[in-house]
Amino acid sequence: MSEPDFDAIIIGSGFGGAVSACRLAQAGRKVLVLERGRRWTPQTYPRAVDDPWLWDQDNAHRFNGWADLRAFSDMWVVAAAGVGGGSLIYANVSVEAKPEVFRRGWPPEITHAALQPYYDEVGRMLAVRELPDNQLTTRTLLMREAAQACGWGERFRKLPLAVSFDTKWDPERPEPRDDRHSQSFVNAHGRRQGTCVQCGNCDIGCQVSAKNTLDLNYLAVAEAHGAEIRPLHLVHKLEPLAQGWRVHFDILEPDGHRRVPGSLSAAKVLLGAGSIGSTELLLRCRDEHGTLPGLSARLGHGWAHNGDFVTPAFYDKRTVSPSHGVTISAAIDLLDYSGPDGLGLFVEDGGVPNLAGNFVRRRLAKLPCGKLRSFWRELRGLVDDGDPLENMMPWFGQALEPADGRLLLGRKWYAPWRRTLRMEWSYRRSEPVMESMIAAHKLLSQKTGGKPMVPPTWTLLRNLVTPHPLGGCNMGLTPADGVVDAQGRVFGYEGLYVMDGAIVPRALGLNPSRTIAALAERNVDLLLRAEDGRGTGIVGALPCDPDHAAAQGLQHG
Numbered sequence: 266m267s268e269p270d271f272d273a274i275i276i277g278s279g280f281g282g283a284v285s286a287c288r289l290a291q292a293g294r295k296v297l298v299l300e301r302g303r304r305w306t307p308q309t310y311p312r313a314v315d316d317p318w319l320w321d322q323d324n325a326h327r328f329n330g331w332a333d334l335r336a337f338s339d340m341w342v343v344a345a346a347g348v349g350g351g352s353l354i355y356a357n358v359s360v361e362a363k364p365e366v367f368r369r370g371w372p373p374e375i376t377h378a379a380l381q382p383y384y385d386e387v388g389r390m391l392a393v394r395e396l397p398d399n400q401l402t403t404r405t406l407l408m409r410e411a412a413q414a415c416g417w418g419e420r421f422r423k424l425p426l427a428v429s430f431d432t433k434w435d436p437e438r439p440e441p442r443d444d445r446h447s448q449s450f451v452n453a454h455g456r457r458q459g460t461c462v463q464c465g466n467c468d469i470g471c472q473v474s475a476k477n478t479l480d481l482n483y484l485a486v487a488e489a490h491g492a493e494i495r496p497l498h499l500v501h502k503l504e505p506l507a508q509g510w511r512v513h514f515d516i517l518e519p520d521g522h523r524r525v526p527g528s529l530s531a532a533k534v535l536l537g538a539g540s541i542g543s544t545e546l547l548l549r550c551r552d553e554h555g556t557l558p559g560l561s562a563r564l565g566h567g568w569a570h571n572g573d574f575v576t577p578a579f580y581d582k583r584t585v586s587p588s589h590g591v592t593i594s595a596a597i598d599l600l601d602y603s604g605p606d607g608l609g610l611f612v613e614d615g616g617v618p619n620l621a622g623n624f625v626r627r628r629l630a631k632l633p634c635g636k637l638r639s640f641w642r643e644l645r646g647l648v649d650d651g652d653p654l655e656n657m658m659p660w661f662g663q664a665l666e667p668a669d670g671r672l673l674l675g676r677k678w679y680a681p682w683r684r685t686l687r688m689e690w691s692y693r694r695s696e697p698v699m700e701s702m703i704a705a706h707k708l709l710s711q712k713t714g715g716k717p718m719v720p721p722t723w724t725l726l727r728n729l730v731t732p733h734p735l736g737g738c739n740m741g742l743t744p745a746d747g748v749v750d751a752q753g754r755v756f757g758y759e760g761l762y763v764m765d766g767a768i769v770p771r772a773l774g775l776n777p778s779r780t781i782a783a784l785a786e787r788n789v790d791l792l793l794r795a796e797d798g799r800g801t802g803i804v805g806a807l808p809c810d811p812d813h814a815a816a817q818g819l820q821h822g
């Protein structure tokens with residue numbers, strides 16, 4: 266029997282995939298990461314109208330841009346496509362889940378205490394810190410004032426962010442948010458970064474590399490230890506072999522608008538394609554290709570939208586400038602069910618990039634000296650300072666919702682020959698908590714003189730948009746209640762793992778990336794310990810070792 270091409274093939278390079286690649290490569294494994302999206306750089310992040318903004322899963326050879334926006338019937342889901350996954354597009358919030366959230370719906374060995382060393386390690390790798398006090402945005406200050414006015418002052422806190430700040434950055438100097446004020450440095454993993462200039466572009470890619478994205482830490486370490494990352498490789502089928510796995514993919518040639526089929530083998534396959542990506546891939550393997558017929562009947566069930574909601578509020582007498590400053594900076598923590606009507610909420614400030622300002626900046630950078638350049642420079646001053654949405658505060662947040670969505674394959678009436686990913690989700694069980702979020706947003710607005718405008722997508726259509734999809738390949742104790750076990754091992758298929766947000770079995774009610782990364786750290790640690798007894802060295806004893814469990818006060822089923 267021939268040796269497999271790799272020890273491990275990892276599908277996707279977001280939080281779950283990047284952590285897995287890093288730790289397996291450090292342990293000396295021959296690792297390949299297949300990533301459907303591009304390898305973006307600060308020079309190629311989308312800025313102009315005709316830049317590649319969108320990813321289309323069905324036409325990925327033609328549309329392989331920044332964001333994958335999936336429109337299901339009542340739910341829109343946003344995710345990134347690129348080397349670094351969600352870290353490229355995300356708002357950098359790297360917050361631990363509340364200990365109470367692990368009391369229900371999780372395998373008993375997964376507790377906050379068990380995850381703590383892994384949470385700490387993720388925080389260290391992502392160099393997480395809070396916004397310095399000299400850089401509080403008008404949004405942060407408005408939020409603090411609103412929290413106090415609502416009697417929630419004690420619950421207001423700055424959030425941990427995966428951003429490199431310069432405490433000397435001066436908001437009072439001319440053009441403070443200009444890139445030239447970013448300080449260049451080499452990070453702990455040998456990659457060049459810059460410091461944050463509070464430009465508000467976090468969701469469209471940081472042009473000064475102040476975001477501590479996964480390509481600059483976990484993936485950088487993985488590559489330094491020999492891992493290979495192949496962008497524009499869209500995986501569509503997994504096939505078990507007598508020993509190991511065959512992974513089938515299409516290589517996307519963006520200029521040629523072509524797909525070139527290929528396949529490679531590995532002893533192990535780790536899915537890190539995200540809640541939607543990993544669930545869709547396994548659904549296709551079970552229900553379309555028939556290569557994994559024994560996957561749990563729970564596949565696709567228990568999907569969570571994590572209660573995301575934005576309520577814009579307009580202020581007559583206040584300048585909020587939502588495009589100034591990091592996209593999210595702080596939260597009001599009501600997750601102990603102290604939101605309106607006793608529901609669990611995590612309210613945040615939300616920022617929006619100044620798209621017009623960015624377009625002008627990119628044009629300006631390409632122009633030679635001369636009159637035209639002077640004109641565009643003037644224009645930049647106007648669109649930069651005169652933020653078109655300067656009186657708007659996007660109140661944002663997440664909530665503890667019932668996680669009752671289901672992903673499945675269906676057929677469209679106009680294309681019955683093709684199976685497409687569908688979602689069954691009804692707003693009804695989520696309605697109370699979404700109304701509680703809206704009530705909180707209204708109260709915060711009204712107490713500070715703002716007029717909230719609840720989006721008609723909710724009031725009329727009961728549609729939601731989530732950037733925080735969770736679940737689909739949920740953890741469980743047996744195949745009757747989950748797709749993977751507490752270590753991410755797929756029930757019934759040795760050597761196949763899910764390591765990303767698809768395994769999170771319930772809504773966290775706050776930004777999930779730190780928990781996804783901590784779970785991946787834990788599960789790769791256990792995988793390595795099972796193989797050679799050594800693990801990653803992040804903790805001294807196995808979290809499922811009974812002595813260790815007793816010391817930590819963990820429960821066992």
Ligand SMILES: Cc1cc2nc3c(=O)[nH]c(=O)nc-3n(C[C@H](O)[C@H](O)[C@H](O)COP(=O)(O)OP(=O)(O)OC[C@H]3O[C@@H](n4cnc5c(N)ncnc54)[C@H](O)[C@@H]3O)c2cc1C
Nearest residue numbers: 277279280281301350351356358500539542732766776778
């Ligand atoms: C606008 C926005 C802002 C956000 N802000 C925050 C925040 O501040 N804090 C926070 O905690 N979370 C935030 N999130 C959510 C966060 O990005 C996700 O929770 C996180 O990235 C999920 O990690 P993951 O490993 O599950 O998957 P992802 O990070 O989504 O990674 C999946 C990767 O797999 C690739 N992939 C998918 N399918 C395939 C395939 N078939 N073949 C090959 N590759 C594939 C994808 O391109 C992607 O790179 C935000 C999300 C968005 C969209």
Ligand code: SF4
Nearest residue numbers: 461462464465467471
């Ligand atoms: S605010 Fe601007 S500089 Fe700071 S992290 Fe976000 S994109 Fe980068």
